Amino acid sequence: MEYIDILLSANFWAAAIRIATPLIFGVLGALVCERAGVLNLGIEGIFVVGAMCGWMAVWLGAGLWGGILVAALAGAFFGLLHGILTVPLGLSQHVSGLGITMFATSVSYFTYRTALPKVSSPPRIEAFQPLDIPVLSDLPFIGPALFQQTSMTFLALAMVLLVSYVLYRTPLGLAIRAVGDNPSAVEAQGLSVFVLRIGAIMAGSALMALGGAFLTMSAFDAFFFGMINGRGWICIALVVFASWRPGKALLGALLFGAFDAFQIRLQNEVGAVIPSQVFLMIPYLLSIVALVLVARKADYPRALLQPYFRGQR
Amino acid sequence: MIRFEPRTNVSSLFAFALPIIAGITALVLAAIPIAAAGGEVFAAYGHIFKGAFGSKFAFSELLARATPLIFTGLAVSVAFRAKLWNIGAEGQLYVGALAAVAIGTGAISAPAYIMIPLIILAGMIAGGTLMLVPTLLKTKLGADEVVTTLLLNFVVLLFVQMMLEGPMKDPMGMGWPQSEPMTSAATLPKMFARMRIHWGLVIALASALIIYIMMKRSVWGFEIRATGENVSAAKHAGIPVTSTFIKVGLISGALAGLAGVSEVAGLKGYLTADISPGFGYTGVVVAMLAGLSPVGVVVAAVFIAAVFVGADSMSRAMGVSSYIADLVVAMSLICVLISSLFVRFKIRFVRPKKTPLVAKGEA
Numbered sequence: 260m261e262y263i264d265i266l267l268s269a270n271f272w273a274a275a276i277r278i279a280t281p282l283i284f285g286v287l288g289a290l291v292c293e294r295a296g297v298l299n300l301g302i303e304g305i306f307v308v309g310a311m312c313g314w315m316a317v318w319l320g321a322g323l324w325g326g327i328l329v330a331a332l333a334g335a336f337f338g339l340l341h342g343i344l345t346v347p348l349g350l351s352q353h354v355s356g357l358g359i360t361m362f363a364t365s366v367s368y369f370t371y372r373t374a375l376p377k378v379s380s381p382p383r384i385e386a387f388q389p390l391d392i393p394v395l396s397d398l399p400f401i402g403p404a405l406f407q408q409t410s411m412t413f414l415a416l417a418m419v420l421l422v423s424y425v426l427y428r429t430p431l432g433l434a435i436r437a438v439g440d441n442p443s444a445v446e447a448q449g450l451s452v453f454v455l456r457i458g459a460i461m462a463g464s465a466l467m468a469l470g471g472a473f474l475t476m477s478a479f480d481a482f483f484f485g486m487i488n489g490r491g492w493i494c495i496a497l498v499v500f501a502s503w504r505p506g507k508a509l510l511g512a513l514l515f516g517a518f519d520a521f522q523i524r525l526q527n528e529v530g531a532v533i534p535s536q537v538f539l540m541i542p543y544l545l546s547i548v549a550l551v552l553v554a555r556k557a558d559y560p561r562a563l564l565q566p567y568f569r570g571q572r
Numbered sequence: 573m574i575r576f577e578p579r580t581n582v583s584s585l586f587a588f589a590l591p592i593i594a595g596i597t598a599l600v601l602a603a604i605p606i607a608a609a610g611g612e613v614f615a616a617y618g619h620i621f622k623g624a625f626g627s628k629f630a631f632s633e634l635l636a637r638a639t640p641l642i643f644t645g646l647a648v649s650v651a652f653r654a655k656l657w658n659i660g661a662e663g664q665l666y667v668g669a670l671a672a673v674a675i676g677t678g679a680i681s682a683p684a685y686i687m688i689p690l691i692i693l694a695g696m697i698a699g700g701t702l703m704l705v706p707t708l709l710k711t712k713l714g715a716d717e718v719v720t721t722l723l724l725n726f727v728v729l730l731f732v733q734m735m736l737e738g739p740m741k742d743p744m745g746m747g748w749p750q751s752e753p754m755t756s757a758a759t760l761p762k763m764f765a766r767m768r769i770h771w772g773l774v775i776a777l778a779s780a781l782i783i784y785i786m787m788k789r790s791v792w793g794f795e796i797r798a799t800g801e802n803v804s805a806a807k808h809a810g811i812p813v814t815s816t817f818i819k820v821g822l823i824s825g826a827l828a829g830l831a832g833v834s835e836v837a838g839l840k841g842y843l844t845a846d847i848s849p850g851f852g853y854t855g856v857v858v859a860m861l862a863g864l865s866p867v868g869v870v871v872a873a874v875f876i877a878a879v880f881v882g883a884d885s886m887s888r889a890m891g892v893s894s895y896i897a898d899l900v901v902a903m904s905l906i907c908v909l910i911s912s913l914f915v916r917f918k919i920r921f922v923r924p925k926k927t928p929l930v931a932k933g934e935a
Binding site for chain 1: 576605608609657659709713714715716718719720722723724725726727730731733734737738853856857860891892893895896898899901902903905906909910912913
């Protein structure tokens with residue numbers, strides 16, 4: 260049984276976690292924005308910005324962690340733009356998000372092309388390498404399956420803990436959740452809806468950008484046009500699937516990674532009979548299925564998509 | 573302090589001028605990236621203008637580029653009117669093209685007056701059916717159509733690639749993944765000799781007119797607008813909201829499907845997996861610039877097409893990356909979105925009043 264063999268190989272689980280990593284960042288980012296009541300469809304473009312800026316910073320000599328910082332700041336910048344358009348100006352979150360995606364994508368592509376006008380093969384950087392953790396990485400099966408990932412994967416896992424700690428264990432988290440459910444109550448407490456929402460969008464967008472940066476700085480070592488390929492949209496579906504909870508977001512991303520890794524290996528087994536495109540469709544179809552499964556009972560943050568104007572109910 | 577005061581009446585001239593100002597603002601803002609890329613700004617605008625309007629040939633290219641954008645712009649504007657967020661025009665365009673190719677490359681042989689209506693109908697049915705899926709998922713299961721339409725774009729593109737590398741591949745195509753050429757009976761004729769502008773443009777303009785009449789004068793148009801204004805109010809007023817969404821989905825998908833038909837049957841003559849450089853997504857910008865008005869779509873499509881064609885020729889002349897066009901398009905969307913504030917609100921700059929200290933406690 261080849262199928263069981265796939266599931267039993269450490270390699271498969273390592274790949275599942277690797278595929279899940281950018282999605283963990285992306286779903287967390289989308290979750291933070293939506294918990295504060297703002298849908299951020301800029302995610303696809305912010306992934307591109309993170310991928311391009313992180314890579315470009317390292318290529319210009321900033322060092323890997325410098326690249327991470329640059330990517331996060333670039334993401335936060337586009338988050339700020341989305342925040343200004345949707346929070347104080349109260350413009351359509353759908354249209355603004357799509358605008359941010361188009362803007363962020365074209366800025367990235369234009370910058371990359373302008374910096375590197377005539378390269379036939381994209382230049383490479385020295386990317387993050389899998390860590391070698393003493394003892395853990397050497398464990399049989401579990402070592403290669405779980406502990407030979409790059410620092411960015413561990414950063415993603417740390418972010419899950421951080422986001423869930425902040426959301427559920429701190430007054431700030433309470434305020435963020437409240438601003439997504441009932442902004443006038445938050446205002447009545449003397450807190451600023453604008454500051455909370457814009458701050459959450461910026462933080463969420465920074466997380467999304469890290470998801471993009473993972474692709475150019477850890478999964479690969481170069482930037483390609485079209486490399487995000489809908490990963491951002493998949494995150495928007497997964498966040499509904501995760502019912503806006505960080506723990507479930509991690510689970511959803513890992514489940515998705517496992518399906519995707521399985522699909523890639525299956526392609527090697529039966530690729531001769533079934534065209535590769537059928538397998539490549541699976542992630543997108545799976546996201547639609549995940550969304551449809553939970554859509555009816557999804558408990559959307561109550562003020563999601565609703566602009567808030569001071570003194571208005 | 574800035575204060576927004578709701579406007580009660582907006583002069584139509586003002587509402588009409590705003591998107592134009594937004595588009596021009598985006599074009600002007602493009603000076604920043606052009607200068608950053610080391611291009612000479614005024615020369616660049618000269619090249620853009622000449623590339624788009626400089627000759628009869630350039631203008632024909634411009635209108636050929638505008639044709640698919642009119643279709644996708646109409647598709648998006650009809651859907652957005654009902655607040656059905658169809659971002660899947662890209663995918664619907666491709667299935668429309670696929671349907672046209674499936675019957676127009678020799679599967680059926682009939683004279684042109686049968687073939688052309690047939691491929692048009694096939695493209696509309698294909699596009700409409702594809703949009704029916706997310707519409708039903710929304711109305712029956714509550715799944716957000718933004719995400720489903722976006723994700724379906726990727727699925728459709730892969731499906732097209734699969735067909736072009738498999739059953740629909742042209743055996744004479746030197747191994748390229750492309751379909752067989754459309755038969756001459758299934759080709760939309762060119763309007764002028766040696767120019768690429770074709771009768772798809774006339775179909776696009778006719779569609780805009782039909783949609784205009786439908787939205788303004790028919791019961792459907794009223795139901796669509798009412799649903800978009802306020803779903804629950806529309807429900808109370810006895811408007812069948814679910815079937816309105818389904819109607820809108822079908823019409824919107826069909827229009828996007830037509831874009832695909834027009835591209836394969838009018839411009840390219842065969843189908844490749846890169847026949848659309850994002851016409852579906854650009855349709856969103858066209859529709860927003862048009863203020864969702866069908867007639868405005870035509871104007872906006874010509875503007876966006878001019879940006880693309882002009883930027884292409886500027887890029888060739890000056891070596892500034894042609895992604896500048898995408899940048900202008902994206903900025904137009906953001907500018908027109910911001911400009912919509914000026915329609916809804918009067919924006920007043922007011923000096924914050926100093927309140928006497930005693931009064932503070934009472935407030």
